[in-house]
Amino acid sequence: MNGGPSGFNNASVTKTFVISCLVFTIFFGIKGRSNNFGFSHQDFFQKPRLWKLIVSVFAFSSTPELMFGVYLLYYFRVFERQIGSNKYSVFILFSVIVSLLLELLAVSLLKDPSVNLLTFGPYGLIFASFVPFYFDIPVSTMFRVFGVRFSDKSFIYLAGLQLLFSSWKRSILPGICGILAGSLYRLNVFRIRRIKFPDFVTSFFSRLSWPSTGSPPAPSTRNVVGSVPSYPGHQVENSLWWFQRTYPSLIASAIEPPEDSIAMLVSMGFDRNSARQALVQARNDVNVATNILLEAQSH
Incomplete structure (x- = not known):
């Protein structure tokens, strides 16, 4: 662990x-x-x-x-x-x-x-x-x-x-x-x-931090948690079902979530299947997937 x-x-x-x-x-x-x-x-x-x-x-x-x-x-x-x-x-x-x-x-x-x-x-x-x-x-x-x-x-x-x-x-x-x-x-x-601090407080810590060691984060075009739109849980499932019906081959190859990203979300306490679905919806962006899962829990 x-x-x-x-x-x-x-x-x-x-x-x-x-x-x-x-x-x-x-x-x-x-x-x-x-x-x-x-x-x-x-x-x-x-x-x-x-x-x-x-x-x-x-x-x-x-x-x-x-x-x-x-x-x-x-x-x-x-x-x-x-x-x-x-x-x-x-x-x-x-x-x-x-x-x-x-x-x-x-x-x-x-x-x-x-x-x-x-x-x-x-x-x-x-x-x-x-x-x-x-x-x-x-x-x-x-x-x-x-x-x-x-x-x-x-x-x-x-x-x-x-x-x-x-x-x-x-x-x-x-x-x-x-x-x-x-x-x-x-x-x-x-x-x-x-309660939340102004955004500049946490962005200050991000700028202050020394370069990270360890495995690099998953590729992302938006890497600040909370800066992307959130999606209710039923939208995750409906969007995933539509995408699977429309582009079944892409599900198997292009956006299949990597195992380490799934493991990261599971370590946060999320269900494995829900984590995988959120990553598919977020196109393997871990931060976006985290937002989706947190939003789904709040509904």
Whole structure:
């Protein structure tokens, strides 16, 4: 289970976030200042340090946390591909802010010296992502190890548990707050799932990103999600039926969807047959096919 094709294709926001985490962690680790970025409620009330909170969102406190955290962030790029870079940016901002506020509230109420200084890093975003991962990503394979059943999703859960218990109480609390933030997003509190940033925000991340590595995206004449007209589900089926009747030979050759494009849409949680039909309708344009499938789900 890899979250779709390798690389950061159609995931420019995730790419920028991951690279920021690497840069901040390495820079402050080399400077020996990483231990100064754990925060407590004093950072909000007695000595407000907004810059410290911003840095603590990106910088991990140790190399093992960096490895597992970046691995999970990289895998969860599937959600940016599924909902688009614009809405995923909203999800990131909502998860980070809400989880920080919940952590502040928890520390103030618990008054436990052992959690008075919380660990830092993008725990809010990572553990908020486990909510859609649990509900929206299907299990594709099952296997047994010493008689115990596992799924392909088990590796992601194990990496999450490793990160959750990396600093014991100091990391468990941010993880729980991240899960609560993801749950509030899924419940559409304040209609958060309808909010979108201006288009220039996500286009900025696309221009900011370094050249992608991994398999190239499918050929496309329109490569920005949301910039093409959408089609209801019944239009997909009717148009496909007409095209099959009119040009049956072209269906078998010219626009037969490549397997990697189908796999990419299936990894987002779409049915395989629906993914294939959408790709045929979109003439193998993965972005257009994603719009078609999302539009069909909303009807």
